[in-house]
Amino acid sequence: MPRLLFALCLLSSTLAAEPFHESFGPDFDAKRFLTPIPNKNTSVREGVLWTRGSSGGKYPPMVYLPVEGKDLTISFRYRHLAPGGWLWFFVDGDDGFGSEDHMLRVKLLREGVHLQVDAHSKDASHPMRQNTGRAADPKSGAYRLNEFLPLEKVDLTADAWREVKLVFRGEEVAVTLDGRTWSKTLTRPNFNAAKRKLLWMQNGGGAGIELDDIRVSPSLP
Numbered sequence: 001m002p003r004l005l006f007a008l009c010l011l012s013s014t015l016a017a018e019p020f021h022e023s024f025g026p027d028f029d030a031k032r033f034l035t036p037i038p039n040k041n042t043s044v045r046e047g048v049l050w051t052r053g054s055s056g057g058k059y060p061p062m063v064y065l066p067v068e069g070k071d072l073t074i075s076f077r078y079r080h081l082a083p084g085g086w087l088w089f090f091v092d093g094d095d096g097f098g099s100e101d102h103m104l105r106v107k108l109l110r111e112g113v114h115l116q117v118d119a120h121s122k123d124a125s126h127p128m129r130q131n132t133g134r135a136a137d138p139k140s141g142a143y144r145l146n147e148f149l150p151l152e153k154v155d156l157t158a159d160a161w162r163e164v165k166l167v168f169r170g171e172e173v174a175v176t177l178d179g180r181t182w183s184k185t186l187t188r189p190n191f192n193a194a195k196r197k198l199l200w201m202q203n204g205g206g207a208g209i210e211l212d213d214i215r216v217s218p219s220l221p
Helices: 002-016
Strands: 020-022 042-045 048-051 062-069 072-080 086-094 100-108 112-121 143-148 162-169 172-177 182-187 195-203 209-218
Touching (some): 062 072, 072 086, 195 209
Antiparallel strands (some): 020 209, 062 195, 072 209, 086 100, 112 143, 172 182
């Protein structure tokens, strides 16, 4: 029975993580995204997803994509259309206590890459609970823990296409930018959980930021 249960769980995980590729061509299906597309900030233009302007709220415009699976390989390309600005990429997943929240943030600035790990704990006095004004998750009762890694200096000032890739395997994630231009491997217990959602927060000003070639697939062993 334990072997059968393990096999069923493994099969379920494999089926949930079917490969996905979005190139924003003629067959683009907006229903795949959680964000309504088009909207006042985001639309498909010339085979890419174009996001520009202000959301009018606290945060810049965002695009959400649901995903399923634990050990996932995620990649996408992006390009700024004017100087300045930034793109924050979030991977959300199970918090380990019955709810969902941010798991990892890849902050793609013009002067480098800044990683932030978001773990969770039921301990309100945990030393990594930096935002003490943030209440516990109403569903899980867990508090968000913020680990800010040092800024990794990379010259991203050119308005060129960049490729970002994340490979999750168990407690490990390997993050790369443009292949060998920059890479970082992290090992954290909270990575070994189901991924539920991807989020692109885009501060590209009036000219905007373009996204293309979003790929999500099970990571190879």
